[in-house]
Every structure is written in C-alpha cells, then in structure tokens.
Amino acid sequence: xxxxxxxxxxxxxxxxxxxxxxxxxxxxxxxxxxxxxxxxxxxxxxxxxxxxxxxxxxxxxxxxxxxxxxxxxxxxxxxxxxxxxxxxxxxxxxxxxxxxxxxxxxxxxx
Amino acid sequence: xxxxxxxxxxxxxxxxxxxxxxxxxxxxxxxxxxxxxxxxxxxxxxxxxxxxxxxxxxxxxxxxxxxxxxxxxxxxxxxxxxxxxxxxxxxxxxxxxxxxxxxxxxxxxxxxxxxxxxxxxxxxxxxxxxxxxxxx
Numbered sequence: 001x002x003x004x005x006x007x008x009x010x011x012x013x014x015x016x017x018x019x020x021x022x023x024x025x026x027x028x029x030x031x032x033x034x035x036x037x038x039x040x041x042x043x044x045x046x047x048x049x050x051x052x053x054x055x056x057x058x059x060x061x062x063x064x065x066x067x068x069x070x071x072x073x074x075x076x077x078x079x080x081x082x083x084x085x086x087x088x089x090x091x092x093x094x095x096x097x098x099x100x101x102x103x104x105x106x107x108x109x110x
Numbered sequence: 111x112x113x114x115x116x117x118x119x120x121x122x123x124x125x126x127x128x129x130x131x132x133x134x135x136x137x138x139x140x141x142x143x144x145x146x147x148x149x150x151x152x153x154x155x156x157x158x159x160x161x162x163x164x165x166x167x168x169x170x171x172x173x174x175x176x177x178x179x180x181x182x183x184x185x186x187x188x189x190x191x192x193x194x195x196x197x198x199x200x201x202x203x204x205x206x207x208x209x210x211x212x213x214x215x216x217x218x219x220x221x222x223x224x225x226x227x228x229x230x231x232x233x234x235x236x237x238x239x240x241x242x243x244x245x246x
Contacts, residue, residue, distance in 0.1 A: 058181045059173065063140070066184045069215050107140045 005031050017099050021055075024102030032100050036091070044088050044100070050074065051101040061106040064094035117148045119240035122157035127172050132160050135246035136178060143185035151182070152236065154193035157246075158200060161192065161207040161225065176208065183212035183224060190225045193233055 001016070002009045005027050011019035016032070018024060029048055033040040050071060054062055062070060064082075072080015079085075085093035094106040120139055126132040143149050153161055160179070167174040182190065190210060197203065209223040228236070237243060 057177060059175055059177045060140070060181065062181070062184070066181070070184065073215070107137055 003028070003031050003035075015099075015105065017105055018102040021102050021104070024052075028102055029100040036096075038090075040100075041088075044097075046075065047071065047085070047088060047093065047097050048101045051097055051103060055101075055103050061098045061101075061103040062094065063106050064092065067094050067097075067106075115146065115148055116241040117239065118142065118150065119236065119243045120149070120151045121243060121245040122151065122153045122160055123155040123245065125156040126160045126165065126176065127167060127170050131246045132157070133175055135244070136175065138244070138246075139182070139187065140178075140185055143182075143187055149187050150189040150191065150236070150240070151187060152191040152193070152233065154196045154233065156196075156200075158192055158196045158202060158207075161190075162202065163206065163208050179208055180210055183210050183221075188212055188221075188224060191228045191233070191236060192225060194227050194229050197227065 002011050004010075005025060008023075010023045010028070013019055018028065026045075029040055029045070033044070038044075051061065051067070054067075054070065064085075068080055068082055068085060070080075071085065082093075085097075089096040098104070098106055120135055122132060122135050124131040139149060139151060160176070162176075165174050165176040192204070192207065204225070204227050207225055210225050212221040212224045213219070
C-alpha cells in the first residue's frame with residue numbers, strides 16, 4: 001500500500017517496505033511509526049540513521065545479530081543489546097527499523 | 111544441546127555480474143552464518159573478480175554489491191581463500207582485492223584481513239577437510 005509523505009505518494013511492497021530506497025526522507029519514519037502507534041524518539045532516530053549509514057557503506061541491511069553488535073561498537077554496550085533494541089522496536093529491531101529507514105528487509109529475515 | 115559444528119565451504123567460480131550466482135552465493139553465506147556453523151569461502155576461476163576493488167556497475171545496470179563482501183567478518187566468516195593460479199591467470203594480485211577485517215566482539219581479537227591467497231595444494235586440502243561444499 002502506498003504511503004503519503006509530505007504530500008508525495010511513495011510506493012511500498014506488500015510488507016510495507018519502501019519500493020525505492022531513494023524515496024526516503026526522515027518523515028517516512030514518522031508516517032510509518034504513526035501507523036504502528038509508536039511514538040518516535042531521538043533514540044529511535046539514532047538507530048534509523050545508523051542503519052542508513054550501514055546500508056550506504058555495505059549495501060545491505062544487517063541481520064539483527066550483526067546490527068546489535070555494530071550498534072554496540074559504535075554507540076556503546078548499553079545500546080548494543082537486544083533488550084534495548086527490542087524495547088525501541090518491538091516488531092524486531094532489524095525488520096521494523098529497516099522499514100522506517102526505507103531499507104529493504106534484512107537478508108535472512110523471514 | 112550440543113550439536114556438531116560442520117565445516118562449510120562455499121566455492122565461488124563465476125564473475126560477479128552477468129549471472130546471479132555470485133549474489134546468490136553471498137546471500138546464502140549471509141543467511142547461513144546465522145546458524146553457528148564454521149563457514150569458509152573460496153574464490154577461484156572467474157570468481158576471483160568478485161573480490162576486486164573499484165567495481166563500477168553503472169554500465170550493466172546492476173546493483174554493485176562488492177561493498178557487501180566487507181561485512182563477511184561481521185557475519186562470523188573467518189576464512190576467505192583465493193586461488194593463486196586463478197589470480198595469476200587473470201593478471202591480478204592480492205593488491206587488487208578487497209581487504210576484509212574480522213573481529214571477535216567479546217575478546218576484541220582482531221584480524222586486519224582474512225583474505226588469504228593459497229596455492230593449488232592448499233585448495234585441494236581445504237576441499238578435502240570440508241564436510242559440506244557448495245559450488246556456485
């Protein structure tokens with residue numbers, strides 16, 4: 001189902017991931033989180049931005065285990081653990097945060 | 111529950127673009143690495159081109175996935191081998207290949223580059239000692 005962001009209609013796939021990664025603007029995360037009834041905070045945005053940087057560098061969305069480790073390395077151990085990340089993204093940090101970040105679903109996710 | 115850890119060897123023999131083999135192999139490795147097996151990769155024949163630096167896919171209209179190989183260390187792949195004869199036959203050396211770092215996140219043990227050029231005898235040996243071999 002397409003989503004409306006800043007007056008533009010953006011195509012998504014059947015699971016709600018953006019069809020075109022280049023369509024992403026920060027407000028995509030606001031629109032998607034509103035649909036999930038999730039209040040987006042700066043902590044959420046840090047992870048979303050981290051994922052965008054990871055994709056920029058490696059051209060893939062990381063699996064959740066790799067994301068957890070990479071976050072820990074970059075942002076400290078208090079954030080690089082499943083409890084913290086699932087607390088922010090209850091539908092799964094890799095899946096849900098990647099969707100908000102406009103990335104494809106992580107490789108290896110079902 | 112104790113499970114036997116098997117040694118998996120993925121052989122990559124084809125050029126990165128033109129067929130889907132290289133990308134499919136990489137995806138299978140990234141998925142397989144999540145199952146705590148011992149995963150090794152070997153690049154031979156035209157497969158050595160998969161690891162070359164400076165790839166530009168604008169002309170072929172395919173996604174340039176060469177940066178993804180650098181994440182293999184994060185996916186707990188600790189051994190990546192490149193066949194020396196295949197490199198030499200194509201006028202390539204290790205300097206033309208990407209460096210892939212590996213780090214143990216608990217012990218902080220680091221290996222700067224896990225890409226290792228090996229001779230034919232070692233290639234046979236590595237195949238011999240593997241439990242499972244996938245050829246792409």
